[in-house]
Amino acid sequence: NAGVTQTPKFQVLKTGQSMTLQCAQDMNHNSMYWYRQDPGMGLRLIYYSASEGTTDKGEVPNGYNVSRLNKREFSLRLESAAPSQTSVYFCASRTGFPNQPQHFGDGTRLSIL
Amino acid sequence: DAKTTQPPSMDCAEGRAANLPCNHSTISGNEYVYWYRQIHSQGPQYIIHGLKNNETNEMASLIITEDRKSSTLILPHATLRDTAVYYCIVSPTGNQFYFGTGTSLTVIP
Numbered sequence: 778n779a780g781v782t783q784t785p786k787f788q789v790l791k792t793g794q795s796m797t798l799q800c801a802q803d804m805n806h807n808s809m810y811w812y813r814q815d816p817g818m819g820l821r822l823i824y825y826s827a828s829e830g831t832t833d834k835g836e837v838p839n840g841y842n843v844s845r846l847n848k849r850e851f852s853l854r855l856e857s858a859a860p861s862q863t864s865v866y867f868c869a870s871r872t873g874f875p876n877q878p879q880h881f882g883d884g885t886r887l888s889i890l
Numbered sequence: 891d892a893k894t895t896q897p898p899s900m901d902c903a904e905g906r907a908a909n910l911p912c913n914h915s916t917i918s919g920n921e922y923v924y925w926y927r928q929i930h931s932q933g934p935q936y937i938i939h940g941l942k943n944n945e946t947n948e949m950a951s952l953i954i955t956e957d958r959k960s961s962t963l964i965l966p967h968a969t970l971r972d973t974a975v976y977y978c979i980v981s982p983t984g985n986q987f988y989f990g991t992g993t994s995l996t997v998i999p
Contacts, residue, residue: 781933808984808985810985810987812989817991818991819977819988819989819990819991819992820934820987820989821989822986822987822988825985825986827985835986836988865931867933867934869933869934871984875983875984876922876939876941876981876983876984877984878924878936878939878984879936879984879987880936881933881934881935881936882933883932883933884931884932884933886931
């Protein structure tokens with residue numbers, strides 16, 4: 778059981794390039810989430826999808842777009858990468874039943890030069 | 891903004907109980923308390939959660955005060971592999987998680 782799988786694990790971009798981070802879960806979860814974590818800080822929510830076909834902004838959505846491709850997959854797109862978006866990106870999922878916990882992937886480490 | 895306050899760091903001797911406190915004085919009646927930990931830069935690992943009753947699972951125990959304004963995560967027999975950053979989170983639905991900076995727990999041999 779892989780849980781939450783994120784690809785790629787590492788990526789280096791130049792300023793202005795675009796990129797899509799992929800996330801897939803095999804737990805039949807309804808809800809999925811994207812976070813970023815900057816050095817020495819906790820995770821901050823970028824976007825989430827409470828169910829297939831819906832997406833909502835989190836705490837720090839500017840500069841990002843998301844797509845809930847199907848129940849398993851939730852992608853995060855940087856249209857024009859900026860150095861301020863250098864971070865570790867985590868995807869999470871949960872069942873969607875009230876109050877159930879989120880389960881996280883191992884992250885994508887993104888550097889923007 | 892995080893709705894919880896945790897000490898920035900703690901030490902614990904290997905084999906002893908680690909008691910990690912969390913203040914959440916503004917918690918609402920429908921908000922659950924969740925605990926996660928993050929080892930090195932891995933993805934956060936779910937530990938336990940609860941509303942108002944004490945909870946226990948194979949990893950830890952969660953003690954929530956009667957007024958629900960604070961809680962304590964207890965790792966009964968800490969090992970070196972428990973060295974991590976521990977996050978206490980309150981959330982009404984499980985969707986909007988606000989992570990603070992957590993408590994960095996170091997287990998000492």
